[in-house]
Amino acid sequence: MTSHTNSPHLLHEVWGTVVTITIGSSVEPHSHQSPQFDPVLAACRDFMDRIDTIFSPFRPESLVTGYRSGAIRESELRSYHPDHALLIDVIHGCRTGKTMTNGAFDPWIVPGGFNPSGYVKGWACERMARMLKDANINNFCINAGGDVLTRGYSYRDVSTSNPWVIGIRHPHDRDALATTFSVTNGGIATSGTYERGFHIVSPHGGANSLPGSAANGACSASVVGPDAAVAEILSTALVVDGRKSPAWFAGFPQYSAFVVDPMPADSSHAPTAWRIPARF
Structure with missing residues (x-):
């Protein structure tokens, strides 16, 4: 935890990545006493560690490992138990996401059983955002390995209000940006191949693949909207369904998407990119 400029x-x-929380600079007249940053940042760090112990599918002792293996049944989870309550909430969110994307988002189809990794980062970022807001911190950016949540401004004074500018790396050129977003209050999630290759599983299969195989509806998909957890669901589902996605994406009018198609068979042609605009 450091402070400079x-x-x-x-x-x-x-969570298998690096999470950064950056507090925006603000010079505002008549502001209340500056909040103490270190205690709430330490609380966020401890919360991230707790989430890892509950939800990591790579920890043999985690609740998710027990649930996905069948050692713990959903009916055995108790809402009065703090850790159980978090898992119940995540299961509910994943189930809702599966329904609202016509099954394109399905954490139950992955090898080994239920894996909520395509939801938990955004969900946890939303909870940390509430922790920061409760500490009277109104301008911040949480970046969880490329999935981003912002509140307020990166810099603000009496004459200037600068939004957070988030760059999305191009899936075929690690040194280039595919697009940028300027966001003040919202979440941005990107799913795709990148370093991990085709790691998203398709529940539908495709013309030359079976259900449970690697998704190839899109090479990458970035979604922007008011909730980081929902954005993460939608970006994953877009990679699965690709250009079939607008049929169910219409149910999310406050969200927009930027999608890069798979690399064409003729590698001399660049893949096309397309957008779904928000409708609010």
Whole structure:
């Protein structure tokens, strides 16, 4: 946890990635006493560690490992148990996401059983955002390995209000940006191949693949909207369904998407990109 140029931040290695929380700079007249950043950033770090112990499918002792293996049944989860309550909430969110995307988002289809990794990062970022807001911190950006949540501004004074500008790396050129988004209050999630290759599983299969095989509806998909957890669901589902996605994406009018198609068979042609605009 360090502070420089009036922008305190936390950098924490967890969830198989690096999570950063950056506090925006603000110079505002008649502002209340500046909040103490270190306690709430430490609380966020501890929360991330707790989420890892509950939801990591790579920890043999985690609740998710027990649930996906059948050692713990959903009917045995108790809402009064703090950790159980979190898992119940995530299962409910994943089930809702599966329904609303016509099954394109399906954490139950992956090898080994239920894996909520395509939802938990955004969901946890939303919870940390509430922790920061409760500490009277109104301008911040949480970046969880490329999935981003923003509140307020990166810099603000009496004459300037700068939004957070988020760049999306191009899936075929690690040194290039595919697009950028300027966001003040919302979440951005990107799913795709990138370093991990085709790691998203398709529940539908395709013309030359079976259900449970690697998804190839899109090479990458970035979604922007008011909730980071929902954006993460939608970006994953877009990679599965590709250009079939607008049929169910219409149910999310506050969200927009930027999608890069798979690489064409003729590698001399660049893949096309397309957008789904928000409708609000």
